Amino acid sequence: xxxxxxxxxxxxxxxxxxxxxxxxxxxxxxxxxxxxxxxxxxxxxxxxxxxxxxxxxxxxxxxxxxxxxxxxxxxxxxxxxxxxxxxxxxxxxxxxxxxxxxxxxxxxxxxxxxxxxxxxxxxxxxxxxxxxxxxxxxxxxxxxxxxxxxxxxxxxxxxxxxxxxxxxxxxxxxxxxxxxxxxxxxxxxxxxxxxxxxxxxxxxxxxxxxxxxxxxxxxxxxxxxxxxxxxxxxxxxxxxxxxxxxxxxxxxxxxxx
Amino acid sequence: xxxxxxxxxxxxxxxxxxxxxxxxxxxxxxxxxxxxxxxxxxxxxxxxxxxxxxxxxxxxxxxxxxxxxxxxxxxxxxxxxxxxxxxxxxxxxxxxxxxxxxxxxxxxxxxxxxxxxxxxxxxxxxxxxxxxxxxxxxxxxxxxxxxxxxxxxxxxxxxxxxxxxxxxxxxxxxxxxxxxxxxxxxxxxxxxxxxxxxxxxxxxxxxxxxxxxxxxxxxxxxxxxxxxxxxxxxxxxxx
Numbered sequence: 001x002x003x004x005x006x007x008x009x010x011x012x013x014x015x016x017x018x019x020x021x022x023x024x025x026x027x028x029x030x031x032x033x034x035x036x037x038x039x040x041x042x043x044x045x046x047x048x049x050x051x052x053x054x055x056x057x058x059x060x061x062x063x064x065x066x067x068x069x070x071x072x073x074x075x076x077x078x079x080x081x082x083x084x085x086x087x088x089x090x091x092x093x094x095x096x097x098x099x100x101x102x103x104x105x106x107x108x109x110x111x112x113x114x115x116x117x118x119x120x121x122x123x124x125x126x127x128x129x130x131x132x133x134x135x136x137x138x139x140x141x142x143x144x145x146x147x148x149x150x151x152x153x154x155x156x157x158x159x160x161x162x163x164x165x166x167x168x169x170x171x172x173x174x175x176x177x178x179x180x181x182x183x184x185x186x187x188x189x190x191x192x193x194x195x196x197x198x199x200x201x202x203x204x205x206x207x208x209x210x211x212x213x214x215x216x217x218x219x220x221x222x223x224x225x226x227x228x229x230x231x232x233x234x235x236x237x238x239x240x241x242x243x244x245x246x247x248x249x250x251x252x253x254x255x256x257x
Numbered sequence: 258x259x260x261x262x263x264x265x266x267x268x269x270x271x272x273x274x275x276x277x278x279x280x281x282x283x284x285x286x287x288x289x290x291x292x293x294x295x296x297x298x299x300x301x302x303x304x305x306x307x308x309x310x311x312x313x314x315x316x317x318x319x320x321x322x323x324x325x326x327x328x329x330x331x332x333x334x335x336x337x338x339x340x341x342x343x344x345x346x347x348x349x350x351x352x353x354x355x356x357x358x359x360x361x362x363x364x365x366x367x368x369x370x371x372x373x374x375x376x377x378x379x380x381x382x383x384x385x386x387x388x389x390x391x392x393x394x395x396x397x398x399x400x401x402x403x404x405x406x407x408x409x410x411x412x413x414x415x416x417x418x419x420x421x422x423x424x425x426x427x428x429x430x431x432x433x434x435x436x437x438x439x440x441x442x443x444x445x446x447x448x449x450x451x452x453x454x455x456x457x458x459x460x461x462x463x464x465x466x467x468x469x470x471x472x473x474x475x476x477x478x479x480x481x482x483x484x485x486x487x488x489x490x491x492x493x494x495x496x
Contacts (some may be wrong), residue, residue, distance in 0.1 A: 002329075010359035014345065021347040085343040089353075089404065092309040092339075093360040094332035257311045 001249075002096045008103040011090070015107025019073050020114070028072070029115055032065035033122050040126060051131045058123040059138065059216050062116070063145050067176060069115055070149045074108050074156035075168035078252075087257050097253050101157070105245060108153045116146045137219035140230075147237045148213035152176065154241045155208070158248035161255060178203065179210030208240050258412055258443040259285035259308070264317035266303055277303045279467045281317070285412075285445050285460075290438055292458035292475070293447040296493055300467040301447040302340060305416045308445075309337045321412060333361065336410030336442075340417045342401030346390035350381055350400050353389060354407055361408040375403040380429065394421040402433065413437060415446040419453055431457050451486040455479075463489060465496045 019025055039057035046053040078101075081087040090100055120142040127135050155175050159168035178185070182204060189200030212233050215225060225233075266278040278300050285291040295301045306312040308319055310327045319326035322334055344353050351372055358368035376385050379399040384392070392400065398421055405413055418434075419427050427450075434444055434457055448454050454461060455475045462472040471478055471492060475485050482488035 004362075006362060007360060010356065014348075014356055018345055018347050084346075085339065085341070086345055088309075088311060088337070088339045088342070089344060089357070090360065091311060092332070092335070092337040093357065094329045094362075095360060096329070254313075256313060257306070 001098050003102065004095060004099045007095045007099040008106060011095075011100055011103025012107035012110060015077065015104050016110045019077075019108065019111040022073065025069065025073060025111070025115070028065060028069050029118060032061065032069075032115075032119050035061040035065065036119060036122050037126060039123075040130060051127070054127060054130055055135070055138065055219050056216060058126060059141050059145070059219060062119045062123055062142060063148075063216075065119065066112065066116055066145055066149045067152065070108075070112060070152050071156060071169050071172050071176075073111065074153045075160045075172055076165045077104060077108065078157060078160045079165040079168065082257060085257075091257065097255075098249055101161075101249050101252050102245070105154060105157055108157070109150050112149045112153060113146055116142055116149070135219065135222070137215065137222055137224055140225055141215040141219045144213040144215050144225075144233060147233065148210055151208055151210075151213075151237055151241050151244070154244040154248065158244050158251070161248050161252040175207060176210065179208045180214075182207070182209040182211050209236075212236055258287040258322060259291075259445055260318075260320045261304070261308075262318045262320075264304070264307065264319065265315045266300075266307055266312065267315055277467050278307075281464070281467070281469055283462050283469055283472060285443060287443050288438065288441050289459040290434060290444040290446070290457050292454040292461035293445060293464065294449070294451065294454060294461055294489060295447070295464035296449070299464045301464060302416055304464070305339075305414055305445075305447060308414060309335065333408065334411040336405035336408060336413045338401045338405040338413070338415040338418050340420065340447075342397050342404075344389040344397070344400065344404075347388065349386045349388050350376060350392075350403075351385040353400060354403060357404050357407045363408065371407065372403075375406055378406075378433070379403045395423060395426050398422055398426070398430075402430065406437070410442060413442055413444045413446075415444070417448055418446055419448055419450050427453060451489055452484070455485040461485075463492060465493050470496060 036058050039054045039061065042053050042057045044050060091097065120139070123142070124135065124138055127133070127138060152172060152175065156168055156172045159171045185200055185204045189197050189204060192200055218225065261281055261283050264278050264281040267274050267276040281304060293301055293304070303312060307314050308326055310332070321331040324331035348356065354372035354375060355368060358372065363371070373385065376382050379402050381396065381399050381403065384396065389400065398418065402418065405415065419430055422430060431453060437444060458475055460473065461475055461478065463470050479485050479488045482491065
């Protein structure tokens with residue numbers, strides 16, 4: 001695999017610029033910020049539990065909107081390059097397909113990080129205004145949500161290297177559903193027998209376990225993850241994302257345009 | 258400069274294999290303008306896409322300045338202008354050229370000046386900060402030519418470069434091609450505007466149904482025919 005740092009950087013910056021100049025991103029981000037701010041309303045109708053309600057509502061809104069952004073923008077990018085033939089402009093130049101693919105991925109991750117930062121700042125400001133406290137667990141939870149979105153970006157990119165934008169979005173959404181049901185799937189597998197048990201266990205190990213990135217309960221009770229948990233989640237993210245990126249690259253390397 | 262040897266390519270449509278190029282061999286001499294002629298569907302664009310590594314050959318070799326065509330070193334020598342060029346809609350003409358400069362890893366200090374000069378050369382100086390999505394078809398063609406020249410290529414590969422241009426634009430482009438030739442650039446272009454090809458090309462090859470059927474200077478091929486176009490039509494119809 002031949003990678004060129006400066007080419008990857010150029011493609012990543014161009015991808016980032018492309019997404020941040022997309023009106024769809026601003027619409028989604030605006031709506032997300034409004035929804036997070038609206039958690040104040042949800043908090044005000046609860047009986048003495050407003051901080052908890054705001055925390056739960058806010059982090060869920062942040063997760064949902066970040067995943068929507070990941071799915072809608074992430075699955076479109078490579079497909080749109082092929083559809084609009086802008087891929088001719090880049091792939092005919094002195095660069096490897098690996099550099100192009102990784103550049104696209106990093107550019108998307110950068111966009112997601114910026115969106116999460118905007119939403120996270122609004123979320124923290126809302127919490128601070130309502131509770132007068134600065135919530136460190138919220139920062140941890142937001143960081144884990146970013147890792148989840150980055151993993152799903154790799155998944156979306158993998159799908160978009162061999163299928164249409166719509167199909168990629170649907171498949172990635174399917175992965176989100178399965179990934180957040182990992183614990184249920186594991187429990188089901190342990191209660192099943194025969195082939196069904198093997199199938200469920202295979203699904204559990206093959207699909208990403210997105211529940212590992214879920215710290216919603218922890219922030220409600222103001223718990224912070226310990227170092228071991230953080231390292232395990234980061235290691236899981238790196239291993240799974242690398243595997244998905246390599247699979248995507250193997251397909252993209254053979255794609256014809 | 259460009260040597261294609263026994264190039265074979267077929268497309269797969271579901272379970273069906275459709276052969277497109279059958280053992281194509283040709284050689285483009287250094288410093289010449291080479292016209293690649295053929296009717297629609299003859300295999301011109303497929304050949305060009307294989308040369309620039311957007312499609313993969315089933316067999317055969319392509320060498321650019323004695324380097325394998327898909328190597329990074331060979332790609333540094335190429336300037337490519339695709340048929341109906343498209344650019345990132347969010348970029349301005351200047352930004353497109355700067356981005357291409359980055360992909361060629363050109364010196365950042367000179368790339369800005371180079372982009373400005375090229376935009377002036379192709380008649381887009383006034384539109385340098387206009388986003389590409391507002392460009393007309395002719396402006397797209399002009400920008401694509403500037404992109405192809407960004408790395409001072411030794412080999413310019415252009416797929417229907419005169420398509421979509423008005424008569425003044427075509428005149429401009431032909432002048433620019435001849436200027437590039439004077440600088441020593443080899444030009445490989447496909448076209449179906451045969452009067453233009455006859456005017457500027459030193460050598461041509463005719464491709465029909467995926468096979469090279471004739472190759473030589475336009476004057477030699479035309480022979481007793483009044484124009485290259487009439488010779489082309491007669492040759493293709495005979496096949």
